[in-house]
Amino acid sequence: MARLQITQVKSKIGTKHNHRESLRTLGLRKIRQSVVRDDTPQVRGLIHTVRHLVVVEEVQD
Numbered sequence: 637m638a639r640l641q642i643t644q645v646k647s648k649i650g651t652k653h654n655h656r657e658s659l660r661t662l663g664l665r666k667i668r669q670s671v672v673r674d675d676t677p678q679v680r681g682l683i684h685t686v687r688h689l690v691v692v693e694e695v696q697d
Contacts, residue, residue, distance in 0.1 A: 638675040639695050643668065646689045658685040 644664040648656050662682050663671040672695060673679045683692055 639672050639697060640675050640679065640683070641670055641672050641693045641695045642683060643670040643691045643693075644689060645691050648689065651689070655686050655689065658682045659689065662686075662690075664690070 642662055642664065644659065644667055647667060648659055659665075662673065662679070675694075683690065
């Protein structure tokens with residue numbers, strides 16, 4: 637299964653509540669923090685919500 641590395645590149649200060657909750661659900665708390673998640677439709681939906689705050693890269697295991 638493909639995996640995605642998600643890195644927060646912009647601050648969540650001043651964003652909507654659902655954007656902050658999406659970042660929290662992804663496991664991101666601060667700028668330049670990265671997490672690796674499975675590429676599932678649920679994760680893609682969370683990324684789509686905060687696409688202006690994060691950078692996404694596909695990683696190989």
